[in-house]
Amino acid sequence: MPLLEDGRLVDDAWVSVADDAVLPDSPAILSLARLRRDAAELASRRAPLGLVLPPEVAVAEIADLLPLLSLVALVLPKFRDGRAFTQARALREQHGFTGEIRATGHVIPDQYLALLRCGVSTVEVPAGADPAVWDAARRVIGIAYQRAVVPDSPLSLLRRKLEIA
Amino acid sequence: MSTPPKARPATAPLAFTGNRLRDGRVAWLGEGGIWVDRVAEARIFPPEQAAEGLALAQQGEAAQLVVGVYGVELLLAGGVPVPAKYRERLRAAGPSVAAEPAEWRMAS
Amino acid sequence: MNAIAPRAVAPVPPHARTYRYDAVDREFLAERIAEFEGQVQRRLAGELTEEEFKPLRLMNGLYLQLHAYMLRVAIPYGVLNAAQLRQLAYIARRWDRGFGHFTTRQNIQFNWTKLEDVPDMLRALAAVDMHAIQTSGNCIRNVTTDEYAGAAPDEVVDPRIYAEILRQWSTLHPEFTWLPRKFKIAITGAAEDRVALRLHDVGLEAKRNAAGEIGFAVHAGGGMGRTPLIATKLRDFLPEAELLGYLEAVLRSYNALGQRDNIYKARIKILVRDLGAEFAEMVEREYAAMPRDRFRLDPAIVAAIRQHFAPPPFLALNDVALPEAPEFRAWAARSVRPHRQPGYASVTISLKPIGGIPGDASAAQMEVVAGLAERFSFGEIRVSHVQNLVLPHVRQEDLPDLWEELRAAGLATPNIGLVSDIIACPGMDYCALATARSIPVAQRISERFADLDRQLDIGECFVNISGCINACGHHHVGHIGILGVDKRGEEVYQVTLGGAAGNDAALGELVGPAFSYDDIVDAIETILLTHVAHRLPGERFIDCYRRIGLAPFKEALYAAA
Numbered sequence: 001m002p003l004l005e006d007g008r009l010v011d012d013a014w015v016s017v018a019d020d021a022v023l024p025d026s027p028a029i030l031s032l033a034r035l036r037r038d039a040a041e042l043a044s045r046r047a048p049l050g051l052v053l054p055p056e057v058a059v060a061e062i063a064d065l066l067p068l069l070s071l072v073a074l075v076l077p078k079f080r081d082g083r084a085f086t087q088a089r090a091l092r093e094q095h096g097f098t099g100e101i102r103a104t105g106h107v108i109p110d111q112y113l114a115l116l117r118c119g120v121s122t123v124e125v126p127a128g129a130d131p132a133v134w135d136a137a138r139r140v141i142g143i144a145y146q147r148a149v150v151p152d153s154p155l156s157l158l159r160r161k162l163e164i165a
Numbered sequence: 166m167s168t169p170p171k172a173r174p175a176t177a178p179l180a181f182t183g184n185r186l187r188d189g190r191v192a193w194l195g196e197g198g199i200w201v202d203r204v205a206e207a208r209i210f211p212p213e214q215a216a217e218g219l220a221l222a223q224q225g226e227a228a229q230l231v232v233g234v235y236g237v238e239l240l241l242a243g244g245v246p247v248p249a250k251y252r253e254r255l256r257a258a259g260p261s262v263a264a265e266p267a268e269w270r271m272a273s
Numbered sequence: 274m275n276a277i278a279p280r281a282v283a284p285v286p287p288h289a290r291t292y293r294y295d296a297v298d299r300e301f302l303a304e305r306i307a308e309f310e311g312q313v314q315r316r317l318a319g320e321l322t323e324e325e326f327k328p329l330r331l332m333n334g335l336y337l338q339l340h341a342y343m344l345r346v347a348i349p350y351g352v353l354n355a356a357q358l359r360q361l362a363y364i365a366r367r368w369d370r371g372f373g374h375f376t377t378r379q380n381i382q383f384n385w386t387k388l389e390d391v392p393d394m395l396r397a398l399a400a401v402d403m404h405a406i407q408t409s410g411n412c413i414r415n416v417t418t419d420e421y422a423g424a425a426p427d428e429v430v431d432p433r434i435y436a437e438i439l440r441q442w443s444t445l446h447p448e449f450t451w452l453p454r455k456f457k458i459a460i461t462g463a464a465e466d467r468v469a470l471r472l473h474d475v476g477l478e479a480k481r482n483a484a485g486e487i488g489f490a491v492h493a494g495g496g497m498g499r500t501p502l503i504a505t506k507l508r509d510f511l512p513e514a515e516l517l518g519y520l521e522a523v524l525r526s527y528n529a530l531g532q533r534d535n536i537y538k539a540r541i542k543i544l545v546r547d548l549g550a551e552f553a554e555m556v557e558r559e560y561a562a563m564p565r566d567r568f569r570l571d572p573a574i575v576a577a578i579r580q581h582f583a584p585p586p587f588l589a590l591n592d593v594a595l596p597e598a599p600e601f602r603a604w605a606a607r608s609v610r611p612h613r614q615p616g617y618a619s620v621t622i623s624l625k626p627i628g629g630i631p632g633d634a635s636a637a638q639m640e641v642v643a644g645l646a647e648r649f650s651f652g653e654i655r656v657s658h659v660q661n662l663v664l665p666h667v668r669q670e671d672l673p674d675l676w677e678e679l680r681a682a683g684l685a686t687p688n689i690g691l692v693s694d695i696i697a698c699p700g701m702d703y704c705a706l707a708t709a710r711s712i713p714v715a716q717r718i719s720e721r722f723a724d725l726d727r728q729l730d731i732g733e734c735f736v737n738i739s740g741c742i743n744a745c746g747h748h749h750v751g752h753i754g755i756l757g758v759d760k761r762g763e764e765v766y767q768v769t770l771g772g773a774a775g776n777d778a779a780l781g782e783l784v785g786p787a788f789s790y791d792d793i794v795d796a797i798e799t800i801l802l803t804h805v806a807h808r809l810p811g812e813r814f815i816d817c818y819r820r821i822g823l824a825p826f827k828e829a830l831y832a833a834a
Contacts, residue, residue, distance in 0.1 A: 058529060060562070080328055080411065082451025086528045089448050094562050108325055110312065117447035133320075140308040143301040145441045147567060186317070188387040189342035229319050232337060250762045252701060256339055260702035262712045264384070265370040266635030 001104075001124040004112075007135030010122075014050055014071060029073055032057065035065055042068055050100075055083040059090040066097055074120070076105035085118045092119035092149040109137035119149035175215040177238040177249060180207035181222035182256065183231035191256050192231055194222045200230055204246055204257040209239065290423060290653055291354045292437045292581045294402040302399040305406060305445070309333050310392040317388075332412060332450070334405030335391055338705045342386040345408040346398060350418040350436035350460075351379030351656040355643040358654055360401040362639035368394050373639070375624060375632040377696055377747055378457070379417050379656040380408055384703050406444060411452045413443035413524070417459045419467045420657040423582060424665040426613045430462035430479035430487055433582045434575060435516065442517055449524045453531030454539035456524070457496075460489075469658065469774040471495045471504040472750060474541045475523060480510070487513045493523060494545025494552070497744035501780045502542045507553045513575065518568030522560035526552070585651040585666055590616020593669045601676055603725070604687040609672060618669050620650075622662040622679060623686040623694065627723045628716050631697040632660030641682040649675050659696055659735075661689065691728040692736055692801065693719040696747050700740030700757065701764075707740035709757025709764035710790075714738055717794045722801075731801050734814040737772070750774040752815045753800060754781040755793065766793040770800070770826055771818045782823055785831050796830055803829040 003012040014027040019034045029050035035042065042049060050071030053062065072091060074084035084103055091097040103115050104124040112123060112134050125134065181194040182204075192200040193207035198221060201207060210218035215236055222234035237256075238249040248254045255261060294302075309329075316326040330336075334345040346361070353361075361381055365373050368390045369383040376382060386394070398404055407414055416439045418432040419425065439458060443449070449456070459468040462479035470476035476492040488510040495504030511519050523541075532538045545552045592615050595605055610619045622642060625631050634642075642662055646654045649671050650664035657663055667675060679685040688694050695718060698704065700711030715738055722728050737751025741758070748754035754769035766788050769781030788796045801814075803826050808817040818826075 079325065080451055081533055082411075082449075083529055083533075085448045085451060086525050090525075093564055093567070108321075110308075110329055111451070114445070114447035114450055133315075136311070137308075140311065141301070141304040141445065143297060143304060144447075145301075145444045146446055148447065184337055184341075187389055189337055189340075191340055226323070229317065232323050251764065252339075252759075255701060259340060260712075261710060262630060262702050262716065266372045266633075266637070 002127060002129060003102075004123045004125050004129075004131060004134055005121065007131060007138055009125075009131050014048075016052070027070070029071060032062065035068070039065065039068070050102075052104075053087060055081060055087070059087050059095060063095055066091075066095055069097075069099055071100040071102060072097065073102045073104050076103065076107055079106045079108045079111060084120075085114065088115070088118040088120050089149055109134045113138045113141060117144065117148035175212035175236060175238060177212060178241060178246070179210045179212065179215055179218060179236040179238055180204060180246060180248075181210075181218050181234055181236050182207075182253070183222065183225060183234035186229055186232050194218070194225065194234075198224065200225055204237075204239075204248065207246060209241075209246055210236075290433070290582050290585065290651070291352050291357070291402070292349065292440075292578070298402070299399070302402075302404055305333075305404065306392060306395045306399060309395065313388060313392060328410055328451075332407060332410035333391075333395075334408035335386070335388070336409060336705070338384070338703050339701070339707075340703065341384065342388055342391070343703065344383045344386040344391060344394060344405055345376070346381050346383070346403060346405050347408045347415045348379050348381060348403075348656050349440050350416055350422070350433055351420055351658075352422075352433060353654040353656065355646045355652045355654065357401045357403055358639050358643040358646070360397060360403070362636035362643070364394055364397055365636040365639070367397070372633055372635045374630070374699065375634065375656050375660050375662070377658045377660060377698075377745065378415060379420075379658060380415055381656070382699070384699070409455070410450075411454050411456075412450045413439075413446060413452075413456045413458065416440055416443070417457070417468055417473075417658060419461050419463055420655040420663045421467065421610065421619050421665060422462070422655075423584065424612050424614075424617075424619045425463050425465075426611050427464040428462050428613065429464065429481055431579070431582055432460045432462040432477075432479055434579050435462075435477070435479060435489075436460050437578050437581070438516070438570070438575070439520075442520075448521075449528060452524070452528055453533045454536070454541075456527070456541065458520075466775045466778070467658075469747070469750060469778070471778040472497055472501075472747075472774060473504065475520065476504055477516075482510055489513070489516060491519065491523075494542040495778075496540055496542040497747060497749045498540070499537050499742045500540075500543065500546075501744070501749040502546055503778055503780070504542075505545050505553070507556060514570050514572070515565070515568075516570050518563060518565045518570075519556075519560055521568055522556050522563060526556050526559050530555075584614075585653070587614045587617060587666070588668075590614075590668065590670075592616055595669070596673055598673075601673055603729075604676055604680075604685055605672060607687045607689040607691065608685075612666065614666070616669055618667050618672065620664045620667050620672070620675060621657065621689045622664065622684050623688055624661050624684075625688055625694050625719065626683055626686050627688075627693060628720045630712050631695050631715050634662075638682055638684060641678070641684065645675060645678055659694065661694070687725060688728060690733045690735070691725075692722045692731055692734050693728060694735070695719065696735070696737040696751065698739050698741075698745035700738075700746075704740060704745075706743060707757070708742075708759040709740050709766065711738045711740040711746055711757060714755065714757065714766065714790070714793055718797055721794050721798060731805060732808075732811075732813050734801070734804075735774075736797070747774065748772070749780045750778065751781060752818070753797060755797075758787065760787070764790045766790070766796075768793075768796060768800070768830075770823060771815065773815060784823060785827055799829050800826055 017028045027048040048070035102122045195201035225231040237253045239246040315321045336343045374382045416436045458475045459473040460477040461468045472495040478490040491508040492504035527541045655663035695715040697711040697715040701707035735752045737747045738755040739746035739748040750772040756767045772781030
């Protein structure tokens with residue numbers, strides 16, 4: 001699947017690895033079951049590790065695994081299923097996760113800006129998706145009433161108005 | 166949207182309805198795949214052709230003409246098609262209550 | 274889209290206490306309209322499927338109903354100024370059929386909208402600092418509050434300040450836009466609950482502690498619909514500074530755990546009911562784990578927003594005796610409420626003329642009310658959850674003049690709180706979800722009791738009608754609740770008795786088998802005759818019901834059969 005970062009299509013260095021497949025010596029995304037099963041031996045691995053976090057699993061439940069991880073892939077089974085937004089914010093705000101957060105599954109361009117504001121870094125988009133549509137969707141609204149997770153985002157509008165005044 | 170929650174096999178003649186994408190007004194599938202305003206002009210399908218009619222109606226969705234198509238069972242009173250259910254009779258005829266203020270009606 | 278210049282807008286009267294947008298707020302609205310216009314264009318071009326477009330249009334208040342698109346416009350916490358009401362009248366004429374429908378959530382709906390016109394309608398709204406953002410969709414909806422805010426004698430804390438803060442906080446909230454289901458917040462700051470606090474996803478009761486500090490009792494998990502539930506109290510006194518952080522914890526718990534596979538079990542009330550006390554503990558754990566300082570509500574922000582709602586320049590007046598004229602007295606007895614400021618009163622304008630459509634107002638009537646608000650009420654208008662309008666700050670000595678003007682416009686029906694002051698959803702005449710009609714049932718009941726002396730004799734009684742189980746007509750909390758359902762293609766109506774929405778919130782009890790469309794008005798009359806036969810002198814319907822119970826009503830309704 002094409003990968004979108006900063007509104008552009010980028011190369012994807014990661015591969016998803018099935019639970020019974022041999023682990024490559026390159027960035028690999030594993031299931032939660034495999035990560036739990038192999039956690040002890042994975043702790044000494046050099047190449048980056050990623051995890052697919054199912055929408056029904058709370059971030060607090062995998063907090064112990066985060067030191068192993070360079071990437072967490074969140075899943076939107078349907079674009080209307082917004083649990084990934086909460087997971088992304090919990091990863092950044094509550095657990096200080098600084099690696100890549102990737103949104104996968106059914107995502108539409110109109111969600112891109114909110115995903116970024118919740119701390120998501122990359123989005124898997126459908127084959128043939130026009131990155132210009134996604135880039136436009138993240139730029140159309142430049143004002144926010146709330147603080148975002150990412151540090152360079154605008155302060156909340158309430159706050160900013162006070163500081164302007 | 167207007168799609169009723171449950172569908173069961175049709176037992177009466179049917180017409181197909183949806184709302185026009187651009188203005189939302191009620192439309193009926195007419196002859197030749199044209200969407201018409203009045204149920205009287207709708208193409209009538211025998212119940213055994215319900216699937217075929219739905220497929221034709223869905224072409225109207227694919228062409229961005231209409232939204233939320235579904236089949237409506239009809240009573241053919243003296244050859245005039247009337248939806249069997251009250252909800253669809255309302256759809257065909259408009260609200261049963263005044264749909265504009267009195268002073269507006271007087272003005273127009 | 275055609276660039277239609279919105280009608281030139283008169284400046285907001287200097288004392289109308291609505292939140293005044295600044296340049297940044299206006300820029301935000303322009304951006305939001307541009308986003309929606311782009312979504313409409315992508316839909317028309319086939320780049321968005323209807324499945325994808327539907328939640329996007331709903332988040333901007335646009336439904337596809339039985340006969341047309343319906344645009345629901347937000348009236349933030351039910352507060353309007355005269356210029357805004359005039360603009361709603363203009364929109365009704367320019368793009369609709371010359372009327373609008375005020376809803377139980379203090380919003381207004383236009384029933385005959387065209388998709389292509391919506392961006393222009395939104396620009397016309399933006400010209401008066403209004404929008405349709407989050408009036409539908411699985412997100413935080415328009416916050417509702419007391420229609421007498423800033424005027425009620427029993428008010429402890431002005432809820433508008435916090436409602437506006439919540440409006441801003443919830444607007445395009447990045448985390449809470451794709452919730453399992455819609456999320457409704459109500460807030461009151463008065464002793465009497467006039468917002469149905471315990472029937473909302475979150476109900477906030479603003480209060481002061483012994484030290485005079487402001488805080489909130491937080492109730493969660495109330496609601497009507499298929500599974501009506503009274504809310505559970507989570508906190509008795511949440512300090513003001515913690516309001517947003519704590520709500521983030523509530524919403525986050527709900528977003529993570531609310532059911533998503535069954536639309537009828539997706540509201541927060543189901544989660545609260547199923548988890549019981551564990552829900553409150555979960556929220557507290559979530560809140561404790563959050564970086565709470567990030568969400569602290571700065572007192573400087575509260576002070577800045579409070580300035581927008583400073584009291585109007587009331588004159589130092591004394592209360593005056595009202596004229597004796599019987600017709601005026603009859604109206605005043607139902608429509609005029611005491612005000613916190615001596616010499617002033619709040620006036621409810623009935624949108625329930627006998628035989629009319631509850632909550633409907635024509636463009637001409639909206640313009641009349643806008644003019645009267647400027648003349649008599651510092652340019653302020655409120656929308657009540659009973660689907661009436663309120664002029665909050667009227668000088669008592671002006672009441673006779675105001676009454677004459679309202680009477681001339683057909684807006685002085687003296688029926689507030691009586692049997693014909695009916696809450697009714699649009700029902701199957703307009704709504705795609707409805708299973709039966711509501712409006713004509715309301716009209717027929719109103720006509721049956723057209724004699725106002727008879728209504729007065731019956732006394733206070735709230736009749737609420739919903740056209741489906743979603744309960745937009747609040748039937749569960751009507752003293753008499755009517756629910757229209759479909760029974761093999763026929764409309765039938767179930768009746769509940771004893772519901773209440775206020776401090777004594779209660780869910781109505783089903784009286785027995787449903788009545789046909791033809792029989793429902795007779796059934797309501799039988800119920801009211803039974804009340805009149807059993808009541809103690811001066812006893813209200815609800816009190817009589819609570820004393821004598823369901824049995825006498827059941828007996829009267831079904832014994833003959």
